[in-house]
Structure formats: structure tokens, C-alpha cells
Amino acid sequence: MKKIIKIIIITILFILIFVLLNKLLSPKYMDSLIEGSMIAEYYEEEKNHDVIFIGDCEVYANFSPMVMYEETGITSYVRGTPQQLVWQSYGILKETLKYEIPKVVVFNVNSLRYSEPVKEEYNRLTLDKMKWSKEKVETIKASMTEDETFISYVFPILRYHSRFSELSAEDFKYLFTDKKHTFNGFLINKIVKPAGSLPTKKVLPDYNFAKNCYEYLDKITELCKNNNIKLVLIKAPSLYPYWYEQYNDQMVEYAEKNNIDFYNLKEVAEKIGIDYSTDTYDAGLHLNLNGATKLSKYFSRLLKENYDLKDYRKDSKINAIYQEKLRQYNVAIKD
Amino acid sequence: MKKVILIILAIAVIVIGGIEIAITVQNSKKVSNADEKVSDVESSQNAEAYTFVDNGKEIALGQVFDKNALGIGDETSYSEVASCAFEGLDKTYTYENYEITTYPDGDKDKIYTIYFLNAEAKTQEGVAVSDSLQKMLEIYGENYEIQGNQYTYTKGKTQLQFIVENDVITSIQYSYITE
Numbered sequence: 001m002k003k004i005i006k007i008i009i010i011t012i013l014f015i016l017i018f019v020l021l022n023k024l025l026s027p028k029y030m031d032s033l034i035e036g037s038m039i040a041e042y043y044e045e046e047k048n049h050d051v052i053f054i055g056d057c058e059v060y061a062n063f064s065p066m067v068m069y070e071e072t073g074i075t076s077y078v079r080g081t082p083q084q085l086v087w088q089s090y091g092i093l094k095e096t097l098k099y100e101i102p103k104v105v106v107f108n109v110n111s112l113r114y115s116e117p118v119k120e121e122y123n124r125l126t127l128d129k130m131k132w133s134k135e136k137v138e139t140i141k142a143s144m145t146e147d148e149t150f151i152s153y154v155f156p157i158l159r160y161h162s163r164f165s166e167l168s169a170e171d172f173k174y175l176f177t178d179k180k181h182t183f184n185g186f187l188i189n190k191i192v193k194p195a196g197s198l199p200t201k202k203v204l205p206d207y208n209f210a211k212n213c214y215e216y217l218d219k220i221t222e223l224c225k226n227n228n229i230k231l232v233l234i235k236a237p238s239l240y241p242y243w244y245e246q247y248n249d250q251m252v253e254y255a256e257k258n259n260i261d262f263y264n265l266k267e268v269a270e271k272i273g274i275d276y277s278t279d280t281y282d283a284g285l286h287l288n289l290n291g292a293t294k295l296s297k298y299f300s301r302l303l304k305e306n307y308d309l310k311d312y313r314k315d316s317k318i319n320a321i322y323q324e325k326l327r328q329y330n331v332a333i334k335d
Numbered sequence: 336m337k338k339v340i341l342i343i344l345a346i347a348v349i350v351i352g353g354i355e356i357a358i359t360v361q362n363s364k365k366v367s368n369a370d371e372k373v374s375d376v377e378s379s380q381n382a383e384a385y386t387f388v389d390n391g392k393e394i395a396l397g398q399v400f401d402k403n404a405l406g407i408g409d410e411t412s413y414s415e416v417a418s419c420a421f422e423g424l425d426k427t428y429t430y431e432n433y434e435i436t437t438y439p440d441g442d443k444d445k446i447y448t449i450y451f452l453n454a455e456a457k458t459q460e461g462v463a464v465s466d467s468l469q470k471m472l473e474i475y476g477e478n479y480e481i482q483g484n485q486y487t488y489t490k491g492k493t494q495l496q497f498i499v500e501n502d503v504i505t506s507i508q509y510s511y512i513t514e
Contacts, residue, residue, distance in 0.1 A: 035419070057419040082419035121421065197412040199427040200434050202450060203498050203506035205485030240416060282417045 018157075025163050026156040028174040029129065034181045035060075035082045039092070040129035041182055042079055047100035048318060050309050051076035053185070054089040054096075054220075055108030058236035061286035063106075065184035066329040067293050068300035069322050073311030076300075078185030083122035085111050086216040091139030093220060095130070097227060104307050105224050106232045109251055109262075110243070112217065115210030117145045127153065142216075183329050188289055190333070195276035195284035198240050207246035214254075221258050230307055233262040237269040237295065239276060239284030263302070265295065272298045289333060384493040387449045387509055388459050389433070396493045396511035400437045400444045402428070410435075432456035438513060449509040458495065458507065468502040 029036030038060060051074055053059045060080035068074050079092050089107060096102075117123055123143045130136045140153050152159035163171075181187060224231040233255055235243055248264055255262035265272070272294050276284050279291030287295060303309055312318040387394045392406045402408065410428040417424055423439035425447070432455040437444035457463045460474045471486065475495070479486045486497045489512075498506035 033421075122419075197414045197429070199414055199416065199436065200429065200450060200452060202508070205496075205498050206483035283415070285417065286419075 022155055022157045024167070024171060024175060025160040026128065027124070027160065027163070028170050029125070030174040030179055031170045033125065035187070036125040037129055037178065038182055038185060038187065039079070039081055039126060040131070040178070041180055042077060042096070042099075042185065043131055044180075045077065045184070046321060048321075049075045049077040049100060049102050049184075050312075051104045051106060051303060052093070052096055052100075052102045053078040053080060053106045053108070054084070054093050055080050055106075055236075056084045056111050057082050057286060058108045058110050058238060059106075060182070060185055060187050061189060061281075062236045062292050062295055063299065064186040064188075064289075064292050064296040066186065066322075066326055067296035068303075069312070070326060071297045072300040072304040072309075073313035074300050074303055074309050075312050075318065075322070076184065078182075080108075080185060081126040083111070083114075083118055084126055085114055085117065085143065086213050086220075087142040088123075088126050088139055090216045090219050090223070091135045091142065092126075092130075093223060094138075095133055095135040097223070098133070098135075101227055102229060103309060104230045104232055104303060105220075106234055107217075107220060108236050109217075109233050109247075110235060110238075112209045112213045112251075113241070113247065115213055117143055120145050120148055123148070124159075128156070183325060183332070186292070188332055189281045189286070190289045191281040192278055192288060192290075193281055193283050194278065195239050195280055198284065201242050201244075204244070207244055207250075209247070209250055217254070221260065231260050232303075232307075233260055234299075235262075235264045235266055236287075237266045237272070237274055237291075238286065239280075241285075261306070265299070268298075384491045385488070385495045385509055386459060386493075387433070389430075389456075394435070394446065394449060396446050396449070396509055398446055400426075400428070400435065400446050445511070447511050447513070451507040456507070462497075462504065462507065464504055464507055466504050468499045468504065471497055471499070471504060 027033065027036060035057075049065075051068075053063055053076065057080065060078050063076075063078055065076040065078060068076050079096060081088070081092075084092070089111065093105060123140075123145065127136065127140055127143060130139070140150060144150065149158070221231055223229075233251060235248070235251070243264075243266060251262050251264075254260070269276075274287065274291050274294055279287055279294065281288035304311075312322065384396065386396070389407055394405055394407065402410070407430065410430055412429045414427045414429075415424040416427070425439075426437045426444055428435045428437075429452070432452055434448075434450045434452055435446055436448040436450070438447040451464050454463045454465045462471055462474055475488050479488050481487070484499050486499060488495045492512045494510045494512065496506075496508045496510065497504050
């Protein structure tokens with residue numbers, strides 16, 4: 001009997017050590033590469049959002065739910081991650097719908113230009129911190145590059161074993177705790193780096209979005225229809241990478257065919273008041289706080305006027321939550 | 336209890352060591368396979384690479400970009416593009432007839448692509464934008480990969496890509512295979 005208890009204790013302790021090592025060696029995304037932590041922040045949120053954004057860096061850098069709330073009382077959350085590819089957006093949306101059913105889903109179509117993963121590191125930023133679920137499993141399988149293995153997502157030690165010699169204070173400090181970096185998924189960036197000259201607009205061999213991208217866009221469309229959600233396609237304002245006319249034409253056609261609204265916000269950047277000499281943090285790829293504030297005000301009014309969304313500023317319970325968030329937000333943007 | 340702790344530590348060391356060894360073996364297999372593949376490609380292509388020559392100055396893909404060492408003078412314009420989340424910049428140096436893009440490799444910038452801006456730039460073998468598909472085929476042959484209307488010739492870790500519309504070359508680019 002004593003022997004059995006000993007074996008059980010050894011097994012439990014072994015599992016604990018193994019779990020601990022996995023946790024210790026996994027990147028924390030807290031002080032560096034913080035974009036990798038954004039996907040998990042959603043789980044701690046009150047799930048009361050009428051609008052959910054999905055997509056790549058062009059959503060988490062450009063749309064501030066705090067500004068949108070202040071402007072029109074719309075509640076929203078940005079589930080964006082760097083280089084979020086369309087199959088990842090689908091998985092993240094599917095996962096989100098397990099927690100809440102928004103009235104509007106906004107998808108930034110920029111990622112449709114990529115028919116395959118750009119690099120493993122981007123997969124990791126989107127997937128490492130996603131909660132385990134059927135959706136995560138499906139998304140990992142859809143995302144893996146040739147050199148990746150599914151098992152390394154289950155046991156990060158298989159991927160990150162070499163970090164043993166690179167462990168830093170961050171790894172120990174955030175072993176059991178996390179810190180928040182975003183406000184409802186919006187990552188504040190106050191740097192001003194004016195747009196200058198850009199690389200030449202190259203001729204492409206094929207401007208058509210790939211078949212697999214359309215398949216996942218169809219899945220997003222279908223998922224929204226089945227849940228009575230209005231899908232809104234957007235192209236966020238940016239100067240680079242180039243959004244070719246041929247790309248835009250395809251989106252206009254897709255939107256018409258599927259009775260979806262598509263807004264190319266790049267075309268109305270001037271009307272919004274975006275000035276690429278002051279409103280971007282990386283010379284025209286993403287908007288900084290100034291630019292995101294202008295865009296968020298404009299887009300929240302557009303949503304309010306066209307999609308019959310509730311003004312939660314009149315709802316005392318929700319308003320109290322958002323007023324506290326706004327207080328913290330205003331401190332953060334002044335820092 | 337001391338004995339139990341010792342056993343656990345021993346198991347943990349064995350397991351971690353085992354994982355480390357398994358991964359190292361797997362990686363070394365991958366590396367040796369990749370080396371074999373590369374050496375196959377290289378031997379089949381005489382271990383050569385495509386290079387671009389500007390006024391007698393050879394510009395090799397994958398080499399560190401140093402305009403003074405290359406002797407190509409100052410660019411007419413320069414731009415840099417950051418990547419989302421990660422550090423490092425893709426830098427673009429625009430010259431009169433072509434554009435060089437670099438990629439960060441450690442603290443060095445290496446030549447990634449050379450893109451022709453007009454018909455003045457010619458490949459080392461004498462093909463320019465606005466030449467015919469026929470000319471390209473005569474000079475480079477049929478050993479290409481085609482994607483849409485893009486013809487790609489590969490030599491070692493370098494590629495020469497032509498985009499052809501209505502039998503006329505509309506774009507030429509050299510690129511370096513980084514992985």
C-alpha cells in the first residue's frame with residue numbers, strides 16, 4: 001500500500017514539475033513581444049460587446065473601443081493579433097461566439113493577401129495564449145507551417161526548450177501572473193513616425209485572393225449568417241503594404257454577392273482627418289493613438305448610423321464598467 | 336521523503352535530457368536533410384547563383400548590403416518598413432533603374448531582392464522589362480517554375496523571376512531564398 005502511495009506521489013510531483021517547466025519555458029509576452037498576450041486578455045473581460053473586431057494588426061492598432069464608447073456608447077472588443085490570417089480569424093470568431101453573440105462582426109480583409117503562414121513566430125503570437133478548445137485545435141492545424149508540430153503547441157517545452165539558457169526575470173515574474181496591455185484589445189501606441197518614401201508598388205503575378213482564403217471568408221460569412229450577426233468587411237487605412245485596386249474590386253464583388261457591407265476606409269482617410277505625417281507610428285503602416293482616435297470616432301458613428309446599435313451610456317450597469325475603463329484609458333494615454 | 340525527492344529530480348533530469356537529446360537528434364537530421372537538399376540543388380545547378388551587375392559592379396543576393404563596398408553610390412530614395420510585433424526593418428534603397436530591398440540578419444542587412452524599375456536595367460544575360468517571352472526562353476531555357484504568369488528560375492539560393500503579360504515581360508526581380 002505504501003509503495004502505491006509513493007508511486008502516486010512521485011507521478012503527481014513529476015506531472016507538476018513537467019507542467020511547471022512547460023510554463024516556465026513558454027514565452028510570457030509580458031515585457032517583450034507583448035502582442036502575444038493580447039488574445040488571452042479577452043477571457044478576463046465581461047462579455048457584453050455588441051461589436052467584435054477580428055483581423056490583423058490593422059485592427060488592434062487602429063480601432064479604440066474606448067473612443068468608440070465615448071463617442072457613441074457602442075460596446076466593442078478587438079480580437080486582433082499580429083499577422084492574423086483568415087483561418088485564424090475564423091477560429092477566433094468561432095471561439096468568441098461561445099462566449100457571446102455580438103450584433104456586428106467587423107473583419108479587416110487585409111490578411112486575404114496571404115494564402116499561407118508568413119512565419120511560425122506569428123502563429124505563436126496568435127495561438128500560444130489562446131485557451132484550449134476545439135477551435136484552438138482546428139486553428140493550430142490550419143495554421144501550422146511545414147516545420148511545426150501540433151504536439152509542440154500542447155507541450156511548449158518541445159518548442160521552447162532552448163529558452164532554458166535565455167530565461168529572464170520576465171519568465172519568473174509572470175510565471176503565475178499576467179498583466180494587461182490593451183484596452184478592449186486596442187494597443188496604444190503614441191510614437192509619431194511620419195510617412196516618407198515607400199517601396200515601389202510591384203507588379204504581382206496574380207492579384208486574385210487564393211481559394212483557401214475565400215473558403216475561410218465564406219466560413220466567416222456563413223457563421224455570422226447562422227448566428228444572425230451582421231458581418232462588416234473593412235480595409236483599414238494604411239499606406240503600405242499596398243492594397244491593390246484588384247484586391248479592392250474582389251472585395252466589392254464579394255460583398256455585393258453575399259449582401260455584406262464593405263468599407264474601404266483607406267479611401268476616406270482624408271475625410272476622417274488622417275494625416276500621415278502625424279497619425280502613424282511606423283511611417284504609414286499603422287495608425288498611432290492620434291490616428292486611431294480619429295478613425296474610431298468616424299467608424300463608431302458609421303456603425304451607429306447603419307446598424308441600429310444600442311447606446312450603452314444610458315445603461316447604468318454597463319456605463320459604470322466603461323466609465324472605469326475610460327478613467328484608466330485616459331490615464332494611460334496621458335502617461 | 337528525501338529519497339522521493341531525489342527520485343523525482345532524477346526522473347525530471349532524465350526526461351528533460353531525453354527531450355533535449357531527441358530534439359537535437361531530430362534537428363540534426365533535419366539540418367543534414369536540408370543540407371543534402373541544398374547540396375543536391377547546388378550540384379544540379381553548378382552551385383552558382385544569379386547576380387545582378389550594374390555598370391560593372393556585381394551585386395550578389397544574400398551578401399551584406401554596403402553601398403560603399405559595392406561601389407554603387409547613393410540611392411535616390413530610401414524607405415524602411417517595420418514588421419508587426421518583431422524588431423528589425425526591411426529597408427529599400429531605390430536607384431535610378433532598380434530597387435534593392437534588404438532583410439535584417441543579426442545586426443547586418445543583407446540583400447534580399449533587386450527589382451527592376453524600368454527597361455534600362457538588364458539582367459547579366461541581357462534581358463530587360465519590355466523584352467519578349469521568346470527572348471527570355473531563348474536565354475534562360477525551359478527549366479522554370481510557373482505560377483500564374485510568373486516564371487521563376489532558380490540557381491542555388493537565388494531566384495530570377497519574370498512576370499509576363501501578353502508575351503511581354505512586365506516585371507523582373509532577383510530574390511534570395513532566406514529559408
